[in-house]
Amino acid sequence: MIQLLPSWNDGVAKQAIIDFVKRVAKIGSPDFIMPAERIAVFDNDGTLWAEQPFYFQGLFVFDRVRVLASQHPEWKDKQPFKAVLENDMKTLAAAGMQGLIELVVATHAGMTTEEFKRTVKDWLATARHPKFNRPYTDLVFQPMLELLAYLRANDFKTFIVSGGGIEFVRTFSEEVYGIPPEQIIGSSIVTRFEVRDVGPVLVREPKVDFIDDQEGKPVGINKFLGRRPIAVFGNSDGDFQMLEWVTAGTPRFGLIIHHDDAVREFAYDRASAAGKLDRGLDEAPKRGWTVVSMKKDWNRVFPSK
């Protein structure tokens, strides 16, 4: 007999997943749901891959600032660019989401969508994680890859709903997670259609289009998907509202990954700069959300090299 979800230890979390899938996918079950309605949404950072010491796209942005600094001499005296160039993580953390957006807009715009895609792919191919010394795309969670496959085998359609950039995630989602670009929802900047000598292109503009985080997640799901998913997987308070919205129906499944494994990955929650989990931990029990302990529930974290 094939073992389901082999990287998951037997326990409450694994059993809850399997029970839910049987409940909605088994013909004759009173809670049977048609395949077209079996939509599962996953946060990306901290849920499908790691997000420490900082969101990987943030690390990409910092690298871009360093590369582009020679064309922007003014950055060495201007925050938050100065903080990046001086590796001043304290000032950067204090600049918060607004500072990060400023960096994203400055480094992710002024090029076509194709040029941006190549830049990201080049970075992913060469950059290495500071702790694990592996490509970032190696730092996906093996138990979650198995979960994605298990859900798809039961006719679920899997979507990513990321606070990160939609075009960033799309560069690797199909290869790494088996999730095609049209099943990615994320934050975006404005693009503009332009006809050039080489043909029509889409140019990325230095203007925020949509922030797919917190209240933005249910909004983004409704905008892109047009119906309410039946299962939702997250790890931080940025996922709280989508967990709340998705699990308001029944039968529904909500799950939060708790990063409590300092040895194999990282341990963080209530006070973290990336992936802060506070309200979600408090409210999960009363809302019926499953909390996964990476330490106890997973017998393996990353795929083997």
Added chain:
Amino acid sequence: MIQLLPSWNDGVAKQAIIDFVKRVAKIGSPDFIMPAERIAVFDNDGTLWAEQPFYFQGLFVFDRVRVLASQHPEWKDKQPFKAVLENDMKTLAAAGMQGLIELVVATHAGMTTEEFKRTVKDWLATARHPKFNRPYTDLVFQPMLELLAYLRANDFKTFIVSGGGIEFVRTFSEEVYGIPPEQIIGSSIVTRFEVRDVGPVLVREPKVDFIDDQEGKPVGINKFLGRRPIAVFGNSDGDFQMLEWVTAGTPRFGLIIHHDDAVREFAYDRASAAGKLDRGLDEAPKRGWTVVSMKKDWNRVFPSK
């Protein structure tokens, strides 16, 4: 032998469709394209269903203005509402897209997404087309239903890219076209997440989010789909830029439906208020786009009752 596309007469247009599908879907063809990349996009108004005497969503908006007028006594002296209440189509036409957007925002906002969906469904169930005296959802083009099915049978994924409202089209697309809500791209207004006593809801705000028309269509496709389709079907100059963008690659297929059948449907093109086709007709030959004559290429227009 099963006849392909039975409502299409033999001729250049039908042959061009079949040739393209064989070219990209037949294993061993030098232009073979993997199923995941076989994305086809369709305009809705005038391409999948009729759009005269005016866009059907426009007719829905006018009906909503009439219903809501008692709550808005100021509308009887205020344009473009006044023109709707007085059936003054000339003033309405002169108010153009800006006037229409004003009407849409006034009638489509201030309710939850669920309430809006019910309103549309109720209207579609009861309203009748002035010429054909049939429900609007009966006025889909039988040859296009066959084309959608033929493409899907060849592992294409079919999307709608509509200038109309994304939430409007989603209320009937799955039932009528077999296209699920997550494969609809369209114009939208802003929605806001709110937690009420009954649970979390999304509230439609009186603010335009995105206009999915002309230059907006390639932008919308890139935003929602994240990759360039290989086939594109439209009927008006509102589809010009998406035709241009999609067919810039190779192998690619572009097709324009020309409404030249006053007897069975409507005849209109260069000077029409809805579905104006001018530049597309001029440039189709040099761009290699197939032009369909409804009169000559289709032996049937609507499904039988």
